[in-house]
């Protein structure tokens with residue numbers, strides 16, 4: 001992790017705090033090697049400068065999605081970044097190629113819907129927000145493109161979300177890998193459907209998790225050459241056997257026991273069960289119920305899930321007979337017998353339970369009692385029967401219960417595997433991967449001198465080396481009947497007193513401390529012997545092999561003499577070691593991807609982020625170490641061929657067709673990469689450089705895609721345009737002809753109308769003229785008549801006047817005369 005740099009008065013820093021792990025403050029004073037800091041909660045503390053860390057004042061308020069982008073890479077920076085993101089419901093964060101998943105303890109369905117899967121499909125790692133789909137997608141594409149087996153290691157403490165994460169990973173792989181059907185159901189469906197069965201028999205309520213898997217699990221999904229899912233396997237490791245007989249408040253035994261006690265009345269009667277409080281294996285704890293879990297309903301659902309995974313009704317009956325027998329077995333109590341150090345059944349109740357066990361397991365009642373109260377010791381002079389005192393008989397009873405239960409669990413796992421199609425790949429351990437990296441660097445003769453690797457081989461040797469390791473000592477102790485955890489602890493103290501990884505804590509009687517690479521862990525040796533001793537006792541084996549129930553007998557097939565001798569001493573520790581070794585071998589053929597699940601609080605509630613708790617998980621999980629290594633070393637390596645296949649396109653002009661190494665160097669230089677290394681066969685890139693190259697590659701691909709799109713669009717648009725133009729011209733032509741015709745018609749109509757108007761006007765004018773003419777004539781004739789009349793009257797008047805004149809004249813004349 002980073003070292004304190006440039007701390008001056010006024011610097012913003014992180015200071016250790018007992019409550020919240022790290023608190024933010026400002027340096028007020030510096031005195032030699034010490035600094036006085038005013039923290040944001042108003043306190044003033046004095047600390048060694050070497051213990052404080054600078055705070056990045058320009059860090060984005062929402063945090064960074066990859067820890068390796070942090071300006072200052074140190075513990076408080078990492079913790080604060082995770083906390084910031086968690087408060088915004090951003091539960092996923094990368095640390096290089098490790099995904100950290102903080103359990104939200106609340107459903108976030110939008111994060112896992114089909115729309116989200118579509119988005120991550122084929123997206124470059126790091127392009128979208130961190131997500132487990134991105135890890136699954138990278139894994140899937142690497143498998144398709146590089147034809148290599150992959151593994152995703154999901155780790156974290158109990159309740160951190162490993163099971164949920166695994167379910168989502170499987171869902172995504174099934175989405176990508178298409179569906180290859182087995183009798184109508186998909187492989188991934190079958191794996192998911194087998195979960196309720198495994199959980200009923202392998203999960204229990206613990207302090208840390210209401211539904212805690214009490215066994216290690218490795219699920220593998222196999223794909224065929226077309227990338228379609230073709231098979232799956234579930235491998236389980238080290239079921240916690242002691243829980244069958246020992247359980248303490250507020251924990252429970254395995255769910256199946258409580259489910260069976262809540263079964264429908266006919267089943268309860270058949271198995272002679274009832275209230276769980278009456279059974280010793282359940283009533284050592286006062287916890288019988290788990291919130292949000294209905295045991296009666298779960299029983300029916302488990303039965304249903306058993307149908308689905310192909311466990312037939314007879315097998316189901318046998319399974320629940322065995323579960324019931326274990327409960328009855330726990331209620332068999334012993335008291336001192338007549339002979340020295342012997343034991344017998346305590347009372348009638350114990351007799352009832354013994355008979356019920358014999359009935360349910362279909363074995364001989366007397367042989368059952370003998371197998372609990374006696375041991376046959378094989379000596380060169382013949383077999384000796386050793387009687388067991390009541391305590392030893394009770395231990396023998398518990399050993400039988402544990403053995404039967406773990407055999408039953410193994411049978412269930414096998415059955416599930418047979419029904420979905422077995423496979424043999426496996427997982428590995430993160431510490432070893434770092435070691436593998438180092439070996440590759442050496443082989444490639446590249447300069448890795450400043451990559452400080454934590455080599456934990458000495459710790460591994462301390463634990464598992466044969467002879468001399470802790471497991472070997474433990475096995476040895478188990479073979480001596482007189483061993484106790486005190487003698488075992490003393491032996492360890494003596495053997496490892498000079499070992500630099502082993503320490504005896506002061507005042508400890510049986511505790512011992514191992515200095516693992518992530519820190520010290522103190523172990524209590526108290527239960528080591530008991531837990532390691534769980535081999536199958538020969539008497540138990542013989543008893544159950546003779547069962548009239550085929551199912552029970554087949555759980556205990558007889559061993560060959562040789563293996564039988566060995567198996568007696570094949571302790572749990574050695575078995576587990578062997579299993580891990582085989583996992584390691586498989587890992588060397590797969591490329592690992594890591595998801596580290598983190599439990600943000602111990603109260604299993606949403607929205608609470610307990611700093612100290614999270615920090616502990618990051619430290620123990622090696623996350624902080626991994627960040628440091630991934631930043632210091634070369635997390636990405638590719639063979640020249642792979643490198644050129646992938647990145648040749650980013651610098652076509654510098655490719656030298658004959659020399660892959662030269663071309664690889666040329667590409668790196670052209671892209672301005674600094675500090676990369678070239679080995680004999682591979683290119684080694686520093687953290688983020690692959691992403692840089694990928695971004696450039698994506699840019700080129702998208703540019704090419706855009707160009708293609710443009711061409712196609714132009715072609716298509718032009719085609720449409722030409723057709724449209726043709727159609728338009730045609731339409732125009734037709735319309736124009738129609739319009740012209742219409743116009744012509746109209747003009748014709750207009751011309752006709754003008755003609756008519758003209759005629760009418762002429763007619764009217766004629767009529768008017770005629771009438772004028774007529775009136776003129778009338779007037780003329782009137783005038784003429786008037787004139788005539790006037791003339792006539794004038795003439796008459798003139799005549800009269802003349803007459804008068806004449807008369808007058810005549811008169812005058814007469815007068816004159």
Ligand SMILES: Nc1ncnc2c1ncn2[C@@H]1O[C@H](COP(=O)(O)OP(=O)(O)OP(=O)(O)O)[C@@H](O)[C@H]1O
Pocket residue numbers: 103104105106107108156157158159160161162163164165209211212213214597
């Ligand atoms: N991604 C998630 N979204 C919502 N809830 C989650 C998520 N991951 C875990 N949880 C919650 O946390 C609980 C514990 O998770 P899970 O059982 O997966 O833990 P685990 O690591 O498998 O524990 P164990 O080792 O004890 O089996 C789940 O029952 C679920 O309620």
